[in-house]
Amino acid sequence: MTPDQYCQDRAAQSGSSFYYSFMFLEPPRRQAITALYAFCREVDDVVDECPDAAVSRAKLAWWRSEVQALYEGRASHPVTQALTVSLKHFYLPREQLLEIIDGMEMDLDQIRYDDFKALNLYCYRVASVVGLLAAEIFGYSDRLTLKYAHDLGLAFQLTNIIRDVGEDARRGRIYLPQDELSRFGVEEEDLVQARYSENFRRLMEFQVERARATYQQAFAQLPAADRKAQRAGLIMAAIYRATLDEIVRDGFRVLDQRISLPPLRKLWLAGKTWVAA
Numbered sequence: 001m002t003p004d005q006y007c008q009d010r011a012a013q014s015g016s017s018f019y020y021s022f023m024f025l026e027p028p029r030r031q032a033i034t035a036l037y038a039f040c041r042e043v044d045d046v047v048d049e050c051p052d053a054a055v056s057r058a059k060l061a062w063w064r065s066e067v068q069a070l071y072e073g074r075a076s077h078p079v080t081q082a083l084t085v086s087l088k089h090f091y092l093p094r095e096q097l098l099e100i101i102d103g104m105e106m107d108l109d110q111i112r113y114d115d116f117k118a119l120n121l122y123c124y125r126v127a128s129v130v131g132l133l134a135a136e137i138f139g140y141s142d143r144l145t146l147k148y149a150h151d152l153g154l155a156f157q158l159t160n161i162i163r164d165v166g167e168d169a170r171r172g173r174i175y176l177p178q179d180e181l182s183r184f185g186v187e188e189e190d191l192v193q194a195r196y197s198e199n200f201r202r203l204m205e206f207q208v209e210r211a212r213a214t215y216q217q218a219f220a221q222l223p224a225a226d227r228k229a230q231r232a233g234l235i236m237a238a239i240y241r242a243t244l245d246e247i248v249r250d251g252f253r254v255l256d257q258r259i260s261l262p263p264l265r266k267l268w269l270a271g272k273t274w275v276a277a
Contacts, residue, residue, distance in 0.1 A: 004031055004085075006078035007038035017243070017261075020270040021235035025138075032086035032137045033232065038079045040100060040130060047107045048171075060105050067097045090137050096129045103129070111173045116210075119177055124150075127157035131233070138230050142223040145230065151218035152233055158211040159240045162204065162247060166194055166255035180206065194255035204252040208244060215241060231277040238273040239266050 001009075011019045011034050018037055022030050046059045070080040070087070071094050086092060103125025113119040131153025135145055161168070161175045168175060169191035181188065184203035189195075215237060222230060239261060247259050261269075 001078070003078040003081035004034070007034045007082045010038040010041050010079075017239040017266060018236055020239060020266045021232040023270065024235070024274045025232055028089050029137050029139075029232075031082070032090050032092075033134060035079060035082035035086050036092070036130070036133055036137065039083060039097065042077075042079055043101050043104045044126075047104050053108050056108055057105070060101055063101055064098060067094060067101070070094075070097075086137070092133055092136060096133055099125050099129050107173060113175060113177050115177045115179045119175060120154075122175075123154050123157040127160075128153035131156070134233060135230065138232055140223075140226045140229055142226055144221055144223050145226045148218050148222040148230070149233065151214055151221065152237060155211055155214040155218055156236065156240055158207070158214060159244050162207050162211060163243065163254060163259060165191060165204075167258060169255075176203070176207065191255060196253070196255065200255075201252055204247075204254070208248060211244060212241075227277055231274050234277050235270045235273045238269045242269060 011022065022033055022037075025033065043060065043063050046063070047056050050056045050059065066075065066077055066080050069075050070083055073084070075081045075084050083092070103122060106122050106125065110122070113122070128150045131149040131151075132146055135149035140146070165176065169188070174181075174188055174191060176191075180203065184206065185199040186197070186203050190197065190200060218237075227234070242265070243259065243261055246261065247254060250259055253259070
């Protein structure tokens with residue numbers, strides 16, 4: 001199996017919405033964004049799939065050394081070998097790949113956030129940085145596009161937090177800010193035990209409105225000149241926003257199930273958005 005095949009399989013197996021945005025890209029950009037996505041999956045799985053924090057830290061330390069090896073031309077993992085090809089075509093700063101790893105490590109150190117300001121750093125590292133790297137791969141002519149990419153990454157992460165509230169709580173992680181739980185009268189145990197209430201509904205309405213406002217803020221910053229180049233990101237946004245709408249229609253039943261769109265609908269949204277952008 002070649003490094004590119006490994007990354008392709010990693011992306012396809014995940015069933016992620018991101019996979020559908022890659023399909024329409026020309027080969028060099030598709031190869032690069034698939035390799036970047038596979039990198040994110042690898043380091044994310046280190047934390048999510050390993051119950052021993054010490055082992056997770058050791059594995060993340062190995063990934064930091066592997067990023068260093070990538071930029072020294074001696075990558076050994078299929079993902080970093082694929083990224084070696086990407087570096088020949090696109091500007092992918094080492095510091096940003098390392099920052100993604102830092103974000104994943106935050107899940108080992110911090111499982112509660114006092115307020116939204118505190119949560120912002122986590123979102124920046126695990127999502128906005130990915131958005132900035134993706135913007136480099138998709139291409140842009142106006143640096144304002146980077147502000148769009150930053151905010152779009154934040155909107156994606158806010159959507160993930162909403163979608164995965166119950167699953168994350170059962171893993172011991174609560175990303176909803178503590179001051180907002182208190183404001184709406186929702187206890188942590190309500191999330192763990194999947195106890196729905198009017199207070200929970202109001203809390204989730206607040207989270208959804210913030211996510212939607214963040215999408216709008218991102219779109220407002222995308223220059224018209226770069227809209228076509230950034231179509232892949234707009235496809236991701238269409239799928240994520242549709243998922244958010246589905247969560248609302250389903251009455252915010254995110255504590256005991258994971259709401260997602262069927263593959264055919266994702267594909268339809270991807271084609272529709274690509275043509276319209």
